[in-house]
Every structure is written in C-alpha cells, then in structure tokens.
Amino acid sequence: MPAAVRTEGLTKDYGSGRGVFELDLEVRDGEILGFLGPNGAGKSTTMRMLLGLARPTAGRAEVLGRDVLSARERVGYLAGDFELYEQLTGAAVLAYFARLRGDVPKARIGELAERFGADLHRPVRELSTGNRQKLGLIQAFMGEPELLILDEPIAGLDPLVQRRFHDLLGEVRAQGRTVLLSSHTLSEVDRVADRVAVLRAGRLAVVDTLEHLRAIAVRRWEIEFTGPPPDPGRFRGIPGVLSAERNGEHVTVAFEGDADAVLKAAAESEVRELRVRDDDLEQVFLRLYEDGPA
16 A cells, blocks of 8 residues: 555664664555554654654655655644743634645634634633643644644543544544554554554564454453362463463463363353453553563
C-alpha cells in the first residue's frame, strides 16, 4: 500500500543512549497508526523529525511522497508541549493560525469550536489545561490536512470531549486521510487505531494490528472442579501453556493460543465453573515493552 509516512534508518542521537535509533516505519495512506511508548521513548522526537523541526543524525524520512519540509503545509500537527500566546483570546490565536495555513473558512473554526466546546472569547491565560488543548486540536484539524500528527492529543480533556475527538478521528479516516497518534497508553488508541507501533528506548519494538495483539494476549482460566482438582501437571505439558497452579479447589491455567487442548484436559474431570481472566491490551503492551525489540 502507498505510505503517507516512510522512514529508513531514521536516527536522532542525543548521546548517552537518548534519542531515536535506526527507525524503519511506514504509516499507510488512510490509516490511524497508534505510536506507543512510555515518556522518553522517542515518540515526540520522531514526530519533530517528520515535520523538519529536528534534524536527524542519520537516515531519512518521507512524508506524503515528499521531503519533510516541502510537505509541512499538508500536515496538521499538535505538539505534546503545545504553547499559546497568553494574552490573546482563543479566537485571535486561531485566526493567527488560520492566516499561517492559508484559506481556512471561519465556519470551519466555529464548527470545531462548537464540537469540542471550546471557549474562544477568554484570554488564553485564563483557560484551563483542557481548554487550551481544545484550541490545539482545532488548529490541527481546521485546515483538513492530508496527514495529522498528534502528540498526546487527549491530555487534559474530559471523557465527553475525548469521545468527540475519537469520533472526529473516525471521520478523518473515512475521508481517506491519515493519522499518526502518539500515546504512552495502549487503551487510549484501542478505539481508533488500525495498527500500533511500539517504541522502546528509541527503537521500534513491534508494529502490529490490534487484532493480532488481542490474539496473543495471555488467557488465564480459573477452573473450579466438583471434586478434588487434578494435578496441575496435566496442563503444563500442553503447547502454549505458560503456567498451571492449584489453589484449593481451583486450578489456574495461563496460556497463549488455542484453547481446545486446555479445555479437553479440564474436561477429563468434572468442572463446576470456569472463569476467564484474559490479559487486556494494556498488559499486552507492557509485556511487549519488557520483552524488548522483536
């Protein structure tokens, strides 16, 4: 598939192991890619290089089929450290950004302000963190860019505004536009992303679909038996089983992959109840991060 973003060996070395190293990444046209990693993993540095705001030490990046500097007018960007002119009103700030971008209809700004519930009439210095973030989102979306690069976009937003933001991302994807969305938590992008890229200490650990990440989640079954529980060793030899422990009348089995063999082994004794405790996506992310680069 065509790529809206492509990097090859992209590196920004700040020394002492800090930075981004040998990053080979593709963001496909029309997809939402969740860019994940804890604070300090290199997400913001990567985004700044894609916008030409930071010069790479090595490697190259291509955005919308062009070099990063010539593509900037087609990109909407929200920085993680987004700052505004404190003395200006929200309306004045957005009018300034609209002039920088070119022809942005006032009606478009008003539509986004109403959607996010943004207060455009008070000076920025009087606004809360969440209301400042709304202005940042409006300036990123208002030019209807082909590519959106959003660094921790829901910081400070209340749940209702987060939902409206996620709905807007869905509309952007339906229009065939592309989003690179950074976060330090997997749950934030679970609702909207097509794929996720996990960055660990400046290096790409994995790129995968959310469906596959769910498929590799560890399943934990608490199996309660009518009589004395069987020896956990019955389960430990099954391919994919990570552990099996007995606790009173229960046997807890943790496994990956197909459940059929585990179910058949349990059915050799009379089962009273089976409770499922699968990993959530956040636990999958933590395991990927702890395992290091693939």
